[in-house]
Amino acid sequence: MSAFSTSALSDLYATRAKTLASAQIWPEHEGDLISLAYGFAAPELFPTDDLLSATVEVLAEDAAEALNYGPTYPGLVQFVVDRLRAQGTPAEADNVLISYGSSQVLALLPQVFIDPGDVVIVEGPTFMGAVRHFALAGARLITVNVDDEGLDIDALETTLRDLAKRGQRPKFIYTIPTFHNPSGTLMPLERRCRLATLAKEYGVLVVEDDAYGDLYFENPPPPRLSALDHEGWVVQVGTFSKILAPGLRMGWACGNRDIIQRLASFKLEGSSGPFLTRMVERYCADGRLERHIADLRAAYRARRDLMLAAIAREWPPDVHVAKPEGGFFVWARLPQGLSATALLAEAEKHGVTFVPGTHFYADGQGDDAFRLSFSFVPPAHIADGIARIGAAFRTLG
Amino acid sequence: MSAFSTSALSDLYATRAKTLASAQIWPEHEGDLISLAYGFAAPELFPTDDLLSATVEVLAEDAAEALNYGPTYPGLVQFVVDRLRAQGTPAEADNVLISYGSSQVLALLPQVFIDPGDVVIVEGPTFMGAVRHFALAGARLITVNVDDEGLDIDALETTLRDLAKRGQRPKFIYTIPTFHNPSGTLMPLERRCRLATLAKEYGVLVVEDDAYGDLYFENPPPPRLSALDHEGWVVQVGTFSKILAPGLRMGWACGNRDIIQRLASFKLEGSSGPFLTRMVERYCADGRLERHIADLRAAYRARRDLMLAAIAREWPPDVHVAKPEGGFFVWARLPQGLSATALLAEAEKHGVTFVPGTHFYADGQGDDAFRLSFSFVPPAHIADGIARIGAAFRTLG
Numbered sequence: 001m002s003a004f005s006t007s008a009l010s011d012l013y014a015t016r017a018k019t020l021a022s023a024q025i026w027p028e029h030e031g032d033l034i035s036l037a038y039g040f041a042a043p044e045l046f047p048t049d050d051l052l053s054a055t056v057e058v059l060a061e062d063a064a065e066a067l068n069y070g071p072t073y074p075g076l077v078q079f080v081v082d083r084l085r086a087q088g089t090p091a092e093a094d095n096v097l098i099s100y101g102s103s104q105v106l107a108l109l110p111q112v113f114i115d116p117g118d119v120v121i122v123e124g125p126t127f128m129g130a131v132r133h134f135a136l137a138g139a140r141l142i143t144v145n146v147d148d149e150g151l152d153i154d155a156l157e158t159t160l161r162d163l164a165k166r167g168q169r170p171k172f173i174y175t176i177p178t179f180h181n182p183s184g185t186l187m188p189l190e191r192r193c194r195l196a197t198l199a200k201e202y203g204v205l206v207v208e209d210d211a212y213g214d215l216y217f218e219n220p221p222p223p224r225l226s227a228l229d230h231e232g233w234v235v236q237v238g239t240f241s242k243i244l245a246p247g248l249r250m251g252w253a254c255g256n257r258d259i260i261q262r263l264a265s266f267k268l269e270g271s272s273g274p275f276l277t278r279m280v281e282r283y284c285a286d287g288r289l290e291r292h293i294a295d296l297r298a299a300y301r302a303r304r305d306l307m308l309a310a311i312a313r314e315w316p317p318d319v320h321v322a323k324p325e326g327g328f329f330v331w332a333r334l335p336q337g338l339s340a341t342a343l344l345a346e347a348e349k350h351g352v353t354f355v356p357g358t359h360f361y362a363d364g365q366g367d368d369a370f371r372l373s374f375s376f377v378p379p380a381h382i383a384d385g386i387a388r389i390g391a392a393f394r395t396l397g
Numbered sequence: 398m399s400a401f402s403t404s405a406l407s408d409l410y411a412t413r414a415k416t417l418a419s420a421q422i423w424p425e426h427e428g429d430l431i432s433l434a435y436g437f438a439a440p441e442l443f444p445t446d447d448l449l450s451a452t453v454e455v456l457a458e459d460a461a462e463a464l465n466y467g468p469t470y471p472g473l474v475q476f477v478v479d480r481l482r483a484q485g486t487p488a489e490a491d492n493v494l495i496s497y498g499s500s501q502v503l504a505l506l507p508q509v510f511i512d513p514g515d516v517v518i519v520e521g522p523t524f525m526g527a528v529r530h531f532a533l534a535g536a537r538l539i540t541v542n543v544d545d546e547g548l549d550i551d552a553l554e555t556t557l558r559d560l561a562k563r564g565q566r567p568k569f570i571y572t573i574p575t576f577h578n579p580s581g582t583l584m585p586l587e588r589r590c591r592l593a594t595l596a597k598e599y600g601v602l603v604v605e606d607d608a609y610g611d612l613y614f615e616n617p618p619p620p621r622l623s624a625l626d627h628e629g630w631v632v633q634v635g636t637f638s639k640i641l642a643p644g645l646r647m648g649w650a651c652g653n654r655d656i657i658q659r660l661a662s663f664k665l666e667g668s669s670g671p672f673l674t675r676m677v678e679r680y681c682a683d684g685r686l687e688r689h690i691a692d693l694r695a696a697y698r699a700r701r702d703l704m705l706a707a708i709a710r711e712w713p714p715d716v717h718v719a720k721p722e723g724g725f726f727v728w729a730r731l732p733q734g735l736s737a738t739a740l741l742a743e744a745e746k747h748g749v750t751f752v753p754g755t756h757f758y759a760d761g762q763g764d765d766a767f768r769l770s771f772s773f774v775p776p777a778h779i780a781d782g783i784a785r786i787g788a789a790f791r792t793l794g
Contacts, residue, residue: 008600009600009602009629009630009653009655009656010655011566011600012510012566012568012569012600012601012602013509013510013659014507014508014509014510014511014512014515015512016508016512017508017509017510017659017662017663020655020658020659020662021662026467026468038466040465040466041464041465041466043460043461043462043464043465044461046460046461046464046465048456048457048460048464051456051464052452052453052456055449055452056449059445059448059449060445063440063443063445064440064441064443065440065644066644067438067440067443067445067448067642067643067644067645068437068438068440068443068642068643068644069435069437069438069638069643069644070423070644071423099666100497100666100670101666101667103666103667104665104666104667107665107666108665110411111411111413111414111665112410112411112414113409113410113411113414114411115411115412115413118411133665169408169409171409172409203405203406203408203409204409205406205409232406233406241466245464245465245672246464246465246466247462247463247464247465247466247467247670247671247672248464248670248672248673249666249668249669249670249672249673256406258406258407258417259406261417262410262414262417265414265417265418266414268501268504268505268508268530269496269497269498269500269501269504269646270498270500270501271646272646273497273644273645273646273673274644275642275644275645275646276645276646276670276673
């Protein structure tokens with residue numbers, strides 16, 4: 001179709017489609033580079049045999065329903081509900097929407113909540129894959145920083161109070177309280193309670209991204225924000241991507257029924273597929289998912305330990321690295337005067353890559369920090385990758 | 398979460414989300430009713446064994462890519478491209494977007510093209526599942542009727558000319574030229590050529606819904622509209638739902654690259670899943686899909702013939718029923734003075750149901766016609782269902 005003309009066609013676009021948002025870029029093959037960049041799941045841990053068994057079972061027992069038109073399989077909704085209730089979140093079936101990954105919910109939320117100019121509070125650093133959607137919808141982003149215990153609630157309260165004085169009510173606060181991406185931090189219970197109270201007091205929704213909550217390495221995390229709220233001020237966004245397989249694209253939102261209905265109405269393609277929702281439910285049944293999560297905890301914990309041990313051996317002691325108690329990431333803060341962008345340039349010459357902190361802030365901060373992922377790199381490469389960054393430190397030093 | 402309050406939460410909704418669109422309703426179990434209503438695929442024809450083999454192959458050979466984050470599998474894009482090219486449509490990879498069913502594309506099109514008040518031309522009758530999305534986006538719908546040869550192109554030309562005189566340029570024309578839903582009609586080549594010419598002349602996009610084009614019973618249909626246009630005025634919407642399985646939710650758009658990029662940017666959840674796109678591609682490979690389509694043609698042709706033979710035996714001769722040359726549907730036009738709604742009420746008393754014509758018009762027409770689907774009903778029930786409608790005719794008589 002190289003002869004396609006676009007001159008007059010382009011007059012037909014709706015206002016919202018006149019400009020084209022940049023497309024997602026997928027990583028190229030990086031040759032011999034050791035990549036500590038991607039927050040992907042460890043492919044060698046995928047439960048492929050059990051997923052195949054689940055497919056066999058669905059196609060043997062339920063093909064007529066699984067392969068025809070139909071709604072999201074109610075059994076998967078119920079599985080998610082039961083799991084949320086076991087974690088303390090008082091969900092019912094109409095509080096849950098099954099989605100194509102949590103990223104779909106994060107993209108739908110601004111459809112439901114954001115008119116251009118509306119305020120959204122985000123963490124600094126944060127997961128920009130979500131924040132990008134808020135910005136595209138025209139949200140005015142205000143960053144509140146994260147410290148070693150997650151979102152700084154004192155700073156949040158000051159921000160909310162200042163906004164209220166000016167008559168401004170933010171639409172929502174986007175937070176990752178449990179094994180934060182990128183900082184790895186865990187918000188303690190006291191902060192969680194204060195956050196839930198502030199949400200109610202200021203009438204602001206909290207969007208709790210719980211992508212990593214199941215992947216704790218020592219102790220289970222404190223109650224989810226969604227378990228501390230009983231009046232609908234928290235929407236939890238969850239996913240099977242970290243605990244099962246990202247490639248299946250299966251996640252959920254849990255929240256106030258009225259919000260869930262609206263998210264569903266903007267989910268234009270309808271249900272998340274009778275086949276896929278049955279396949280995931282069948283996999284999860286009979287305790288398979290919980291046994292798999294236990295295996296993942298052990299495997300990712302071992303990788304974290306490998307990475308922290310190598311850092312202790314190989315890096316200058318004035319690089320601040322907190323021990324993440326779960327999740328996929330180690331966040332490193334540089335001593336005064338060192339630039340993560342400059343370190344990355346040097347590190348790539350040494351054959352290793354990571355993501356500089358500037359990629360995780362909506363407000364331009366972040367050149368004093370960087371993110372390492374221990375989830376996707378083969379364990380045998382972790383020590384070598386960390387040593388190469390150590391060499392880059394010495395070259396810059 | 399029964400204690401959830403919605404009073405103050407509801408203040409947070411964006412303007413576009415203040416009112417809630419009604420949700421899709423899925424059919425309830427209908428007891429002993431013979432349903433000729435649903436345009437579902439025949440579940441007993443699903444190629445479950447081959448789908449399972451495809452899953453085995455993907456998980457055995459490609460699990461690391463299929464189950465992790467990643468783009469739509471390029472092999473599936475190429476498969477669709479090759480198939481379109483074999484049908485005469487000069488597609489390249491960047492002309493194709495893989496979607497969660499064609500319904501997703503039909504829902505995304507108004508995002509890209511419709512500002513409130515924009516004109517969209519639709520057929521009467523038509524597939525309201527698509528038109529509903531155009532209306533929700535604020536389109537002003539103008540209906541041009543279908544006759545025994547599909548969209549009435551003379552009437553379309555008159556409509557376009559009248560609109561142009563008033564300075565109004567429609568955004569697109571939504572048409573199902575091949576084995577139309579609900580009328581079963583096939584637009585002949587001469588009309589297709591005129592439609593493509595009119596699109597270019599008036600600068601109006603044509604959205605060609607090709608859901609049924611592969612399911613011909615006698616001869617292959619004339620070239621698709623997308624094969625007659627070389628300047629980007631046609632977007633073809635296609636689906637694996639009728640030729641493979643609706644429950645997989647897999648379809649595509651093919652059109653001008655600039656339009657495809659915009660559709661992709663409004664497909665908020667990103668790719669259509671590394672796993673599902675690989676599974677469908679693997680199923681399609683090695684000629685499996687084409688052999689299956691040949692089987693479907695024979696099976697649906699036999700059902701059509703059963704239905705038409707029963708109609709000839711059981712119904713009054715003044716009911717107008719054209720012989721569909723493909724697809725899923727028989728469209729019946731009633732003699733003067735008979736109401737499809739009244740007939741349906743009587744038919745349900747006789748234990749059979751169908752969809753009255755009023756469900757297929759955006760402008761209130763249709764009580765003089767109704768749609769029968771022969772795709773989903775077990776073949777053994779077709780003659781009985783038709784006979785029950787015949788009894789309803791006699792009761793109304």
